[in-house]
Amino acid sequence: MDMGPFAAWRWQRLFNDSNIFILGLKNTLLISFLALLLALVIGFILGLASTSSNKALKGVTRAYVEFFQNTPLAVQVFFFYNALPALGIKFSVRAIGVLGVGLYHGAYVSEVVRAGINSIPVGQLEAAKSQGFQTLQALVVVIIPQAIKIMLPPLTNQAVNLIKNTSVLSTIAGGELMYLTNKWVSSGTLNYGPGFVVAGVIYFLLCFPLAYLARKYEENLKAKTTR
Amino acid sequence: MKRKLYLVLAAITLVAFVAGCGNNNSNNNSNTNQGGSGGEEGAMLEVLRAGVKSDVPNFGIYDPETDTYSGLEIDLAHMLAKELTGDETKVEFTAVTAQTRTPLLDNEDLDVIIATFTITEERKLVHNFSTAYYEDAVGLLVKKDAGIESLEDCDGKIIGVAMSATSEDAIQAAADELGVNVTFEAFSTYPEIKAALDSGRVDIFSVDKSILRGYMDDTTAILDDAFSPQQYGVATKLANKEVADKIEELITQWLNDGTLQELIDKHQI
Numbered sequence: 001m002d003m004g005p006f007a008a009w010r011w012q013r014l015f016n017d018s019n020i021f022i023l024g025l026k027n028t029l030l031i032s033f034l035a036l037l038l039a040l041v042i043g044f045i046l047g048l049a050s051t052s053s054n055k056a057l058k059g060v061t062r063a064y065v066e067f068f069q070n071t072p073l074a075v076q077v078f079f080f081y082n083a084l085p086a087l088g089i090k091f092s093v094r095a096i097g098v099l100g101v102g103l104y105h106g107a108y109v110s111e112v113v114r115a116g117i118n119s120i121p122v123g124q125l126e127a128a129k130s131q132g133f134q135t136l137q138a139l140v141v142v143i144i145p146q147a148i149k150i151m152l153p154p155l156t157n158q159a160v161n162l163i164k165n166t167s168v169l170s171t172i173a174g175g176e177l178m179y180l181t182n183k184w185v186s187s188g189t190l191n192y193g194p195g196f197v198v199a200g201v202i203y204f205l206l207c208f209p210l211a212y213l214a215r216k217y218e219e220n221l222k223a224k225t226t227r
Numbered sequence: 228m229k230r231k232l233y234l235v236l237a238a239i240t241l242v243a244f245v246a247g248c249g250n251n252n253s254n255n256n257s258n259t260n261q262g263g264s265g266g267e268e269g270a271m272l273e274v275l276r277a278g279v280k281s282d283v284p285n286f287g288i289y290d291p292e293t294d295t296y297s298g299l300e301i302d303l304a305h306m307l308a309k310e311l312t313g314d315e316t317k318v319e320f321t322a323v324t325a326q327t328r329t330p331l332l333d334n335e336d337l338d339v340i341i342a343t344f345t346i347t348e349e350r351k352l353v354h355n356f357s358t359a360y361y362e363d364a365v366g367l368l369v370k371k372d373a374g375i376e377s378l379e380d381c382d383g384k385i386i387g388v389a390m391s392a393t394s395e396d397a398i399q400a401a402a403d404e405l406g407v408n409v410t411f412e413a414f415s416t417y418p419e420i421k422a423a424l425d426s427g428r429v430d431i432f433s434v435d436k437s438i439l440r441g442y443m444d445d446t447t448a449i450l451d452d453a454f455s456p457q458q459y460g461v462a463t464k465l466a467n468k469e470v471a472d473k474i475e476e477l478i479t480q481w482l483n484d485g486t487l488q489e490l491i492d493k494h495q496i
Contacts, residue, residue: 003353003465005333082426090427093412171419172428173387173412183413186325186390189349 005193014194020184024177025202031097031176032163032206038102039162040155043109048139050114061110068107073168076100081172097169097176105162112154116147149221156214160207167203177202271470274317275308278331278340281322282417284441285496286343289322296320299494300341303360306486307339307461310477311470324415325390329353332464339474340462343438345393350462355471357478359458360487361496365394366436367450368443373430378452382407387420387429389413394433397454417442437496 001009014021050061068076077100080091091099120143128138167178177199185195279300280287287300301320309315323331323342331337332354346356367386369375375384378401388395390413402409412429414420421442424432432442435457439449461478463471481487 001352005330081428082422085426085428171415173414173423179413182326182415183390186329187393189353190329192326192330 005191006197007193010189010191011194013189013191014184014198017184020180021177021198021202024175024180024199025206027094027175027180028163028166028177028202029206031094031101031166031169031174032159034098035100035102035105035166036159036162038098039105039109039158042103042106043113046106046110047113047117050110051117065107065110068104069111073100073104073165074171076104077168077172093169093172093174096172097166097174100169101162101165104165105158108158108161109155112151112158113147115154116151117143119150120146153214153218153221156210156217160210160214163206163210164203270313271311271473272338273312274319275304275311276319276321276336276338277304277307278321278323278328278337278342279304280342283343283438285437285494286441287341288441299361299490299496300343302490302493303461304339304341306481307341307474307477311473326415328462332462335464338463338467338470343435343459344462345391345435345457346460347393353465354462355465355467356460356462357471357475358482359460360478360482361437361459361491362456363435363437363459364453364456365397365433366439366454367398367452368424368432368439368447369430369450370424370446371448372446375430375450377450378402378407379405381409381431384409384430385428386411386431386433387414387423388433389417389420390415393457394435394454397457398433401452401454440496 001007046061046064049057050065052058077096080096080100081093084090117139124142124146125135125138128142129135133141166174166176169176170178170182173179181195181199185192279296280298281289281296283298285298287296287298289296304318304320305315308318321331321337323337323340328337328340328342328344332340340354344350344356346359350356367375367378367381375381378398381402386395386398386409388398388411395411395413398409399411412423414423417434417438420429420432420434423429424447432439432447436449436453443449461474463474478487481490
């Protein structure tokens with residue numbers, strides 16, 4: 001029998017246990033989707049707040065962004081999992097997944113939103129105001145529709161990173177693809193070869209279309225604006 | 228132009244991959260050859276590269292202050308090194324986990340795994356295992372104030388286990404018999420399971436009893452329950468029969484002449 005790590009019989013074993021990888025894919029998708037929603041909500045609120053002239057508001061958003069950008073996601077997730085229960089707060093593992101990854105990427109999304117809004121010339125806001133718009137109105141009707149084009153490619157990159165970062169949850173028995181893969185390769189006949197390759201391919205299939213769309217969109221946008 | 232670049236990149240990746248596989252095979256051959264010629268000089272290996280645990284008190288534990296490993300499996304590695312290399316100090320230790328130990332053996336980064344590696348029928352298909360040098364039952368560690376006396380009280384509880392699933396299978400079978408419903412969460416290292424027990428994330432920490440003893444403290448207790456005995460063997464790469472045979476011979480000898488029992492007594496496990 002071929003004993004190489006990629007031997008045919010090992011692939012057969014993986015095929016027989018394919019339900020485990022499908023379950024992992026489902027859980028990864030669910031956590032990613034909800035975490036992305038959370039990240040977008042937090043990101044837009046904080047991103048808008050950071051462009052305001054209110055110093056306190058700016059300070060709070062800055063602190064949030066710096067905290068979540070400058071500590072590792074793995075540490076944050078471990079904290080949610082093992083330290084919060086000491087304070088009487090016990091989220092389910094899946095909730096920690098959504099919350100941990102969502103809060104983390106919310107910080108990055110807010111930076112994208114801030115940069116997007118700041119990239120629109122101040123004159124646009126002033127012009128809108130001269131036409132009788134309130135500041136928030138002007139933002140929603142005039143500024144954001146222009147900024148969103150600039151934000152979309154980096155936002156998609158955030159979505160791609162977010163999907164990949166859900167794999168950090170494997171350290172807290174997160175039930176997602178990486179956790180179930182780790183568990184599968186360390187049991188039975190230890191088929192780490194096919195196990196990690198298939199997990200990698202699944203992550204790629206989730207992320208590549210997003211990255212591709214973002215790139216295409218950006219190229220189209222460039223072609224349009226340089227015309 | 229771009230498409231061509233992609234093709235070139237894909238080709239390079241493929242070639243590198245295939246070459247990598249090929250290299251592995253030739254390494255195989257050259258290594259066994261070296262082993263053969265080395266054998267004639269009396270030493271099978273120049274140095275014994277051993278994969279051990281770094282977080283299991285009494286078996287294999289790493290002390291960062293002195294930068295040394297200690298425990299039963301560490302002593303065993305030194306004893307094997309003496310026989311295989313002629314010098315008991317010629318051992319290189321590498322800390323391994325459930326996910327890293329098998330690839331490290333397959334890639335020949337390590338000669339042996341002595342890391343509370345439980346012998347199973349399935350694992351025997353992919354590695355050589357020596358006769359067991361230690362046998363232990365799976366146990367349950369709980370918080371004293373949790374009100375758990377035995378597995379019967381564990382209905383609806385979460386059990387923290389190590390990634391390698393042998394203890395999970397053992398407990399699941401016993402729980403099924405009792406009609407008790409339990410769920411499992413698996414972690415890569417034992418300290419992670421202990422942290423999850425302390426924070427109340429899991430209700431029970433379950434691995435082999437001798438390992439559990441290393442994690443017992445004032446707030447926790449090991450229950451009397453014991454499940455299917457786990458046997459630890461020294462694992463070698465399947466193709467590496469020569470070293471495996473020698474190790475098997477040595478372990479059997481040490482089992483019979485009481486050397487291993489002395490070692491077990493020394494570490495009080």
